[in-house]
Amino acid sequence: MTTIGTPVTAPPPPRWATLIRNNASILLIYGLILLVAGTAAIMAPNFRTPTNLVNILRQSIILGLIAIGQSMVIMTGGIDMSMAMVARIVALTVATLFLAGGSDPALIVPLVVVGLIVGAAFGLLNGLLITRTHASPFIITFGIASILRGVNLAISTTPIRGIPEEYLLVYDAKIGIVPINVLVMGLLWYLVWLFSTRARTGRALFAVGGSERVARLSAINVDRTLVIAYVFSAVCAALAGLFILSRTGVGDPGTAEGMDFQSVVAVALGGISMYGGKGSLIGTLGGVLLIAMLSNVFNLLQVDIYYQQLLLGLVVLIAVAAYKSPRSA
């Protein structure tokens, strides 16, 4: 139906080109992972041993749990800076209760439940404060984090002993050389990915992040969706706290320090828009794996801890500057 005066339209780009353009950030992050892994395998021979590779996966669990929760919140256009402190208060509370209960293995299940409830409660607090007062999520959760930091120091400034031996199996139990927790974590990534792409609430998170107004006009309960996101992130933080407890074997007052920032980095690296509404959990997984791998490689190559922080900051600045995320989606 070409008539005179109508501009000649270019033929549609091939399917694979569209596919690559739509998933550029995900391809980029996994490309980076391959690059780092390849370089590391050449420079540090003990990097490519199966034990070390499995170790990287296991080391990525803590950051992974927090980053999953952070992804959900960032998809809504918010952010949760209280995750590390929620993880810490859960770890310290559960450790204190274990000690009070005389390290009884029968306490494990009830205390895990208590830990999750404590976490969920702080998530609810965050969510309600943010939705009822219309305040900035960043500043509210930052403030809650500061309060929790003080409370955590009041709970204990020294490591709390008294975790039952059986609880340490959460970290140690293996099938062959693969720790069970790595398998469980893989399943969790898959389930949450399904949730975020298929479930109604999962899609609502994206909708709210894309445009709160449009979401509301589409009969999505925006406030409830936001509260769910913050409760979810806090429960993820609680899981991370419980996992750290089994890793260290003591209630450590330094639990999860700096983890909220690292999780934001992982999410940003994975290409989820910081303004919400766009991105995928697959990208976050890439970000988490990249950070875990980098810190593993730094340790193998014995890079100074101070330079590690410098490099982390540099990676972040480059990453956020590279992904231009315009306000208008």
Place this chain on the structure above:
Amino acid sequence: MSTQTASRSPVARFRGLRFSPRVVRAVDLAGQLAAPIAVVITLIVALFVAPAFYNPTNLKTVGIQIAVLGIVAIGQTLVLLVRSIDLSVSAVLALGAVIVVQTEGGSSIIVPMIEAFAIAAAVGLANGLLVTKRQVPPFIATYGMLVFIQGARMAYTRGQASGTVPELLRAISIAPVGPIPAALVVWLVVNAIVLFFLLSTRYGRWLYAVGGNPPAARYAGIRTDSVVIAAHVLCAVLAMLAGLVLSGYIGYVDLRLGADYNLNSIAAAIVGGTTFTGGRGNLWGTAAGVALLIILLNLVVVIGLPIHWQYAMQGAVLVAATALQGFRQYLLSR
């Protein structure tokens, strides 16, 4: 960001409560006057609960702390006014102390000072460029900067800072000027300059215009990006000045120096009536917010509570103030 969507659907606005104009005015006034009123109440309560607060030595400490946080908070207010935020102030503050103290050694203090301010300006410029030209959310850009600068400082000092503080820094911090420490004079002077700047210069009015409504400001011919970048540069330079005053007061350089200034400067500005959605706020409010925060933190120590309750205190002040200002902004924007 979710809270910045000014336009809400009319149906959703009136879901549930409907606020009368009187309530709106009351919340607006509360948001503006919360800090000064709270300062007066706190001072009166302190009279009964902790008379030791009024000990002259303690008052001098409080004065210097108010001055240091006050200078940082002025910069933070400027940045908040244009809808940005600066989380790298604490790193800049600590960096300044390290630069000046480390390069000391018989040589002139002037060169390291110029270096320090140049570095601060560069950091502010980088923050501003990331925020405007790359549209990175401000807290992520500046938090990344924080991690980067801290890493650079640690890599430079190898985790152990040493050295003595030059005399000049003592002169601008603890040296007495009449009955008050010099730091307070520095704070007042900076306040006066920035206040003049905000109220009586074109750039000052631009700050409010850009913060209040960026598209409108752009249509009015204001180069909004430059205004935001300039605010970030000013903020970083003021943080550097605060760092120099602080190291003059503390006397040696501690690595945890300045760690809490991010949260506290934001809290002080917001308590004082600056909203994080930009365009509203002034230095009087910020000054009152600074005084409130420092007095409360000092009372924690004077009453004899463990020091870590300071964290809880500053967090509680920040959450309460943010909730109040968020609600105020919400009501005013409807």
